[in-house]
Amino acid sequence: MDRRIRLWMMICFCQVMVIAAVTDSNDLAVLNTLKSRWQNLPPNWKGSDPCGSNWEGIKCTNSRVTTLDLSYNKGIKAVLPPSIQNLKSLTTLLLVGCSFMGPIPDSMGSLNQLVFLGLNNNSFTGPIPPSIGNLNNLSWLDLSDNQLSGPIPVSNPTAPGLDNLVTTKHFHLSDNQLSGSIRSQLFNSNMSLIHFIVNNNQLSGPIPASIGSVQTLEVIRLDSNWLTGDVPQKLTELKSVSELHLSNNNLTGPIPDLSGMNSLSYVDMTSNSFEYSDIPAWFTLPSLTTILMGMTQLQGEIPSGVFQAQLERLVLSSNRLNGTLDVGNSYSSDLIVDLSDNFITNFTQSSGYNFSLNLDNNPICEVGETARYCAGGKPDTPKGLPTNSCPLARCGSNKVLSPKCKCTKP
Numbered sequence: 001m002d003r004r005i006r007l008w009m010m011i012c013f014c015q016v017m018v019i020a021a022v023t024d025s026n027d028l029a030v031l032n033t034l035k036s037r038w039q040n041l042p043p044n045w046k047g048s049d050p051c052g053s054n055w056e057g058i059k060c061t062n063s064r065v066t067t068l069d070l071s072y073n074k075g076i077k078a079v080l081p082p083s084i085q086n087l088k089s090l091t092t093l094l095l096v097g098c099s100f101m102g103p104i105p106d107s108m109g110s111l112n113q114l115v116f117l118g119l120n121n122n123s124f125t126g127p128i129p130p131s132i133g134n135l136n137n138l139s140w141l142d143l144s145d146n147q148l149s150g151p152i153p154v155s156n157p158t159a160p161g162l163d164n165l166v167t168t169k170h171f172h173l174s175d176n177q178l179s180g181s182i183r184s185q186l187f188n189s190n191m192s193l194i195h196f197i198v199n200n201n202q203l204s205g206p207i208p209a210s211i212g213s214v215q216t217l218e219v220i221r222l223d224s225n226w227l228t229g230d231v232p233q234k235l236t237e238l239k240s241v242s243e244l245h246l247s248n249n250n251l252t253g254p255i256p257d258l259s260g261m262n263s264l265s266y267v268d269m270t271s272n273s274f275e276y277s278d279i280p281a282w283f284t285l286p287s288l289t290t291i292l293m294g295m296t297q298l299q300g301e302i303p304s305g306v307f308q309a310q311l312e313r314l315v316l317s318s319n320r321l322n323g324t325l326d327v328g329n330s331y332s333s334d335l336i337v338d339l340s341d342n343f344i345t346n347f348t349q350s351s352g353y354n355f356s357l358n359l360d361n362n363p364i365c366e367v368g369e370t371a372r373y374c375a376g377g378k379p380d381t382p383k384g385l386p387t388n389s390c391p392l393a394r395c396g397s398n399k400v401l402s403p404k405c406k407c408t409k410p
C-alpha cells in the first residue's frame with residue numbers, strides 16, 4: 001500500500017478513536033477537582049481526556065467513567081469530596097488502603113449504579129451514611145478498617161438504611177468503632193448476604209434473632225464486640241454457615257446448640273459468659289475442622305468421639321474439663337489440641353500418640369512431670385496452623401474476594 005495512504009488512514013483512525021473517547025464533561029469536572037486536591041495521583045493523570053488517554057485507575061464505557069480504583073496508594077491523604085456523586089455511571093469505586101480521612105460523603109448514596117464499593121483500610125471517620133442504603137445495585141460493601149463510629153444504620157420512614165440493600169452479598173464493617181445495638185430490622189429474608197462481618201467494634205446488646213432469616217449467610221463474624229444476652233436459637237437455623245465467630249463478647253445463657261448446621265467448619269466462641277455445660281453433641285458435626293472454645297465454662301469429660309479424622313484444631317483451654325482424656329484412634333496426625341488450664345487427671349494414649357497436645361496446668365502435669373504434653377505450655381511443634389480465614393484475607397488492587405475465598409477481578 002502507498003505510504004501516504006497508510007499514513008492518512010492511521011491519522012484518520014486515531015482521530016476517530018480520540019473523538020469516540022472524549023470524556024463526558026461532568027466526569028471530567030469531577031476528575032479535575034480530584035486532580036487539583038489530591039496528591040500522589042498516578043503520574044499519567046495528564047491532559048483533558050481521562051477516558052481517551054487511559055488515566056491509570058480509571059475505566060470508561062461510552063465516555064463515562066465506570067471504574068475509579070486508586071487502591072494501595074498510601075500517599076493519597078485526602079478527603080472524598082461530595083462531588084464524587086457526579087460520576088453518575090460509576091459501578092466500581094475502590095479506594096482501598098490509601099490515607100483518606102474525614103467523613104464518607106452522604107452524596108455517595110446517589111451513585112446508584114455502584115456494584116463494588118471498597119473504602120476499607122483508610123482513616124474515614126464519622127457515621128456510615130444511611131444513604132448507602134439507596135445503592136440498590138450494590139454487591140460488595142467494604143468499609144472495614146477505618147475509624148467509623150455510630151450505629152449500623154437501618155431505614156425509617158424518612159431515611160434509608162443498610163436493611164434496604166437486598167442485592168448486597170458482603171457487609172464488611174469490621175475494625176471500626178461502631179456502637180449501639182445490631183438492630184433487629186437490619187436483617188430480612190429478602191437479603192442476599194453471604195458475609196456479615198462486624199468484628200472488632202463496640203456493638204452492644206443482644207444478637208437479633210432476625211439474623212436467622214438471612215438463609216444465604218456463609219460467614220458470620222460478631223467477635224470482639226460488647227454483645228450480651230443469649231445466642232438466639234434462630235441463628236442456628238442457618239444451614240449454609242461455614243464460619244461462626246462469636247468470641248470475646250459477653251454472651252450468656254446456654255452454649256448454643258449448633259446441631260444441624262451441617263456446613264460449619266470453623267467455630268470460635270472463645271471467652272464468653274455462658275452457663276456451665278458439658279461438651280455439646282455438635283462438636284462431632286461432620287464438617288467441623290476448628291473448634292475454639294477457651295473460657296466458655298465447659299466442664300466434665302471430653303467424649304473420645306470428638307477426635308474425628310477431619311478435626312484439625314481444638315482449643316478448650318481455661319475451662320473445667322476433668323477426668324480421663326481418651327482421643328480414640330480416628331484422629332489426624334495434623335491435629336492440634338490445647339487443653340491447658342483444666343482439671344484433666346489421666347490420658348489413655350500417653351505413650352503412643354501422634355499429634356500436637358498441650359495439657360499444661362492440668363493435674364496430670366503436676367510439678368516434675370516431663371511428658372511431651374506438659375512441656376511448659378508449649379504444644380509439640382504444630383505442622384502449620386489451618387488458614388481457613390477467608391474474611392481476613394485482603395486482595396490486591398482491582399480484585400475482590402469471591403465467595404470461594406479466591407481473589408478475582410470484579
Ligand SMILES: *[C@@H]1O[C@H](CO)[C@@H](O)[C@H](O)[C@H]1NC(C)=O
Pocket residue numbers: 072073074096097098121145394
Ligand atoms: C493497609 O494498607 C497498607 C498499604 O496501603 C498495607 O501496608 C496494610 O497491610 C493494609 N492493612 C491491611 C489490614 O490490609
Ligand SMILES: *[C@@H]1O[C@H](CO)[C@@H](O)[C@H](O)[C@H]1NC(C)=O
Pocket residue numbers: 188189190
Ligand atoms: C420482600 O420483598 C417483597 C417484594 O418486594 C416485599 O413485598 C416484602 O415485603 C419483602 N419482605 C421483607 C421481609 O422485607
Ligand SMILES: *[C@@H]1O[C@H](CO)[C@@H](O)[C@H](O)[C@H]1NC(C)=O
Pocket residue numbers: 250252273
Ligand atoms: C458479663 O455479664 C455478666 C452477667 O451479666 C456480668 O456479671 C459481667 O460483669 C459481664 N462482664 C463483662 C466483662 O462485661
Ligand SMILES: *[C@@H]1O[C@H](CO)[C@@H](O)[C@H](O)[C@H]1NC(C)=O
Pocket residue numbers: 299300301320322323
Ligand atoms: C468432673 O466434673 C463434673 C462436673 O463438674 C463432676 O460432676 C464430676 O464428678 C467430675 N469428675 C471427676 C472424675 O472429677
Ligand SMILES: *[C@@H]1O[C@H](CO)[C@@H](O)[C@H](O)[C@H]1NC(C)=O
Pocket residue numbers: 333354
Ligand atoms: C505420625 O504422623 C506422621 C505424619 O503423618 C507420620 O509420618 C509418622 O510416621 C507418624 N508417627 C507415628 C509414630 O505414628
Ligand SMILES: *[C@@H]1O[C@H](CO)[C@@H](O)[C@H](O)[C@H]1NC(C)=O
Pocket residue numbers: 324345346
Ligand atoms: C488416673 O490417674 C491417677 C493419678 O495419676 C491414678 O491414681 C488413677 O489410677 C488413674 N485412673 C485411671 C482410670 O487410669
Ligand SMILES: CC(=O)N[C@H]1CO[C@H](CO)[C@@H](O)[C@@H]1O
Pocket residue numbers: 091112113114115136137
Ligand atoms: C451497573 C448495574 O448493574 N446497573 C443495574 C442497576 O439496577 C438496574 C435496575 O435493577 C439495572 O437496570 C441496571 O443495569
